[in-house]
Amino acid sequence: MSNLNLVERVDLPVDRIPERWYNIVPDLPELPERYLDNATGKPATQEYLERLLVKAMAAQESSIERWITIPEPVREAYRLWRPTPLIRAVALERELGTPAQIWFKYEGTSPSGSHKLNSAIAQAYYAKRDGHQKLITDTGAGQWGSALALACRLMGLDLLVFMVRASFHHKPYRRYLMETYGAEVRPSPSETTRFGADLLRRRPDHPGSEATAVSEALECVYDNEDARFAVGAFANFCLLHHTIIGQEVREQLAIAGRTPDYLIAPVGCGSNLGGFAFPFVHDKLDGADITIIAAEPEACPTLTRGEFRLDFADASGRGPGVYTYTLGHDYVPPPIHAGGLRYHGCAPLVGLIRREGILDAVAFAQTDVFRAAALFARCQGYLPAPESAHAIKAAIDVALECKRTGRAATIVFNYSGHGLLDLEAYERFNAGTLRDIEEEDFVLPVPAPLASAGAGL
Numbered sequence: 339m340s341n342l343n344l345v346e347r348v349d350l351p352v353d354r355i356p357e358r359w360y361n362i363v364p365d366l367p368e369l370p371e372r373y374l375d376n377a378t379g380k381p382a383t384q385e386y387l388e389r390l391l392v393k394a395m396a397a398q399e400s401s402i403e404r405w406i407t408i409p410e411p412v413r414e415a416y417r418l419w420r421p422t423p424l425i426r427a428v429a430l431e432r433e434l435g436t437p438a439q440i441w442f443k444y445e446g447t448s449p450s451g452s453h454k455l456n457s458a459i460a461q462a463y464y465a466k467r468d469g470h471q472k473l474i475t476d477t478g479a480g481q482w483g484s485a486l487a488l489a490c491r492l493m494g495l496d497l498l499v500f501m502v503r504a505s506f507h508h509k510p511y512r513r514y515l516m517e518t519y520g521a522e523v524r525p526s527p528s529e530t531t532r533f534g535a536d537l538l539r540r541r542p543d544h545p546g547s548e549a550t551a552v553s554e555a556l557e558c559v560y561d562n563e564d565a566r567f568a569v570g571a572f573a574n575f576c577l578l579h580h581t582i583i584g585q586e587v588r589e590q591l592a593i594a595g596r597t598p599d600y601l602i603a604p605v606g607c608g609s610n611l612g613g614f615a616f617p618f619v620h621d622k623l624d625g626a627d628i629t630i631i632a633a634e635p636e637a638c639p640t641l642t643r644g645e646f647r648l649d650f651a652d653a654s655g656r657g658p659g660v661y662t663y664t665l666g667h668d669y670v671p672p673p674i675h676a677g678g679l680r681y682h683g684c685a686p687l688v689g690l691i692r693r694e695g696i697l698d699a700v701a702f703a704q705t706d707v708f709r710a711a712a713l714f715a716r717c718q719g720y721l722p723a724p725e726s727a728h729a730i731k732a733a734i735d736v737a738l739e740c741k742r743t744g745r746a747a748t749i750v751f752n753y754s755g756h757g758l759l760d761l762e763a764y765e766r767f768n769a770g771t772l773r774d775i776e777e778e779d780f781v782l783p784v785p786a787p788l789a790s791a792g793a794g795l
């Protein structure tokens with residue numbers, strides 16, 4: 339075995355951390371819609387946003403500056419694991435017999451295991467700088483919560499996390515990670531908020547969702563003047579922070595002498611896709627032939643089967659409303675192992691580029707996703723998070739299409755996180771007991787009328 343030839347990789351020098359975040363807003367054909375304050379039915383004021391969010395975040399949310407300087411302490415913290423490598427999956431290409439090149443940006447080197455630490459560090463830094471003691475947030479499978487727990491520890495802040503109840507009880511490993519970093523973690527729905535207690539009274543076995551966890555977190559923020567809400571994925575500023583991913587990819591592809599034909603990322607809410615692909619969107623608008631693909635689960639098909647309309651970021655309808663693709667804020671996605679993709683809506687900026695025809699989307703069944711993940715692991719060694727495996731499935735499909743057409747395309751996907759805390763799902767896949775968990779006749783819930791949606795609270 340003298341020539342295994344498994345990978346090609348492009349590593350940037352350790353001091354090559356981007357100095358600025360890229361804000362896509364000024365480069366878009368139209369501005370994103372403003373948030374709506376549900377209490378007044380009017381566009382959210384800066385005052386409203388600053389009561390919910392750290393002031394610097396509220397400012398970044400509506401910024402139209404193209405480049406935003408990354409504070410030095412944030413860049414210092416990024417040095418914990420950045421720059422991340424860009425790796426060519428040579429063994430997988432050989433296995434598929436494709437003339438295409440398959441590259442992936444490996445975000446799994448972060449201490450918390452996913453891309454989410456990019457924004458967690460920034461949000462914790464600004465919260466501390468603006469004088470807050472505490473952040474409150476929601477988490478699904480726990481990737482965001484564990485990233486923020488580490489970031490708050492590094493910056494010297496308290497953290498309260500509402501974790502989707504099904505994961506809190508059945509997938510506790512990331513909870514243990516959050517607790518080790520020093521965060522307080524509660525299941526959602528919980529008895530500790532009015533919204534959660536009410537849900538449990540009506541449905542004691544309520545499994546929770548990202549949206550219920552957001553509602554409880556917001557209630558606690560409203561009850562505590564010193565605390566602010568930290569956003570795992572939805573907000574413009576969150577996508578902004580992740581654009582260091584795509585900036586690094588641009589530089590690494592240039593070193594490899596390639597330009598991308600396909601950029602693929604998994605989408606739950608859109609933060610890793612935004613961070614990975616936004617730095618290439620202006621090339622596409624300038625005429626470059628780049629196909630950008632969002633890969634989502636069939637169990638929560640926001641971009642492939644949702645509608646573009648006004649909806650709420652949380653389940654109670656008390657949080658801010660905004661135009662984006664959504665399945666309805668009261669939609670509770672069926673349980674799948676890619677917990678990070680179980681969100682009813684998507685980031686407004688991702689919704690916007692989807693509506694503008696800049697973003698394509700595909701949806702996959704869970705068993706197909708795990709088959710792709712296992713093939714990838716056997717070829718390349720890396721075991722992907724179930725979320726990231728959606729992008730792998732899409733990349734494999736494109737590579738096989740290239741095999742049929744003989745096209746030597748460059749496919750690049752974002753490997754958003756590792757799957758070493760998701761082994762239980764792999765155990766089921768290996769045992770042949772993993773199911774797709776989809777209803778045959780998928781029906782979208784009837785949306786609640788806007789004016790009355792939050793009136794009961």
Ligand SMILES: *Cc1c(COP(=O)(O)O)cnc(C)c1O
Nearest residue numbers: 481606607608609610678725755
């Ligand atoms: C949270 C998460 C996702 C999905 O969230 P986005 O906001 O769509 O990026 C995807 N992959 C991993 C590893 C995650 O932790």
